[in-house]
């Protein structure tokens with residue numbers, strides 16, 4: 001039987017995997033991820049999974065990005081949902097903040113409140129339980145599922161080793177490794193190949209039949225992939241040169257936020273620099289990272305954090321070293337800052353505030369702006385492999401306008417300080433060769449599945465690509 005079925009695998013985002021097993025003559029199924037299509041994808045009409053006709057026993061989520069969890073509320077209520085504990089908390093923070101936003105439309109607000117209720121329901125949401133260096137196996141009728149924490153731009157992301165019952169196989173089971181979104185160049189990327197060798201292959205005593213692997217970077221193979229450490233070094237040099245810096249970076253990209261936070265500390269060797277963030281929500285996410293990932297390494301500890309919102313209230317602070325309270329704005333002008341903002345109209349006032357300070361001679365240079373998200377969001381065109389330029393459907397017009405406006409004011413925009421959340425072509429090659437799937441390779445989360453055949457992998461592996 002065909003154990004693996006992938007829906008919408010030929011697009012980046014919104015891919016759904018269903019794995020089946022046969023146990024005591026009964027078919028059982030589990031699903032991995034049920035997310036939304038990303039803007040700009042060809043498949044406009046969202047696909048509907050046939051829940052009645054092909055029921056699933058459980059849904060497993062690899063991580064908290066919307067293209068993997070975005071349609072959680074549509075899953076029938078009797079199906080349990082498995083995810084990481086920190087991922088659950090990150091999502092609670094997100095939906096809580098959105099449900100409280102004053103400008104939220106009623107219908108949208110209700111969705112966020114429903115999502116909150118669901119995420120807090122411990123009968124429905126089951127989280128992976130730590131055991132030794134990894135997580136406990138999950139046994140369901142027909143399946144054993146082993147979750148492994150891996151490196152991605154979302155923190156608390158997983159790949160799954162799944163053994164599915166199949167009486168026709170020599171050892172009674174069909175083994176599927178599902179990578180989820182992953183990469184090798186983040187802080188924890190180095191563990192991927194050792195995990196494959198030790199936990200997946202058990203040092204040669206267990207083989208893998210099918211590999212389901214993401215291929216986001218196949219269409220961006222010309223992008224140079226820098227490591228998070230390289231990003232941190234480049235950012236600290238840049239911040240050393242520029243004392244007043246704004247940053248645009250996702251509130252859930254823990255690794256890059258840590259790179260920038262540390263860079264802000266190194267940029268002023270003795271005292272470091274405060275990182276200001278735009279909301280209480282953002283402060284809560286950073287606290288969560290500090291109290292979870294921060295327990296394993298100081299790199300993930302965010303200490304010198306303040307709320308940019310304090311500028312709106314003209315707030316003043318005083319510590320034991322100060323004889324008089326000092327206004328946040330004066331502190332930012334005097335000591336410099338790294339301030340995370342969103343590319344939205346309502347955050348533009350902060351840039352203007354420091355542009356005014358420059359024009360009034362209170363600071364020595366205009367503030368700079370670092371764009372640390374995928375540049376596909378702010379390009380009007382994209383260039384195909386053959387050099388042809390086509391309109392870029394993933395581009396966000398409001399964000400493009402925002403950046404154009406800042407440039408017009410004379411603000412320097414740095415687009416270089418970013419690294420991808422996805423595996424490089426080299427990493428994909430290494431993982432496929434290491435996993436050495438005996439039956440099939442299913443590329444997913446990619447627009448270029450055919451290009452997997454061009455990878456430097458063994459010839460017999462190329463024949464197994466679906």
Ligand SMILES: [Zn+2]
Pocket residue numbers: 063065152154181421
């Ligand atoms: Zn992702």
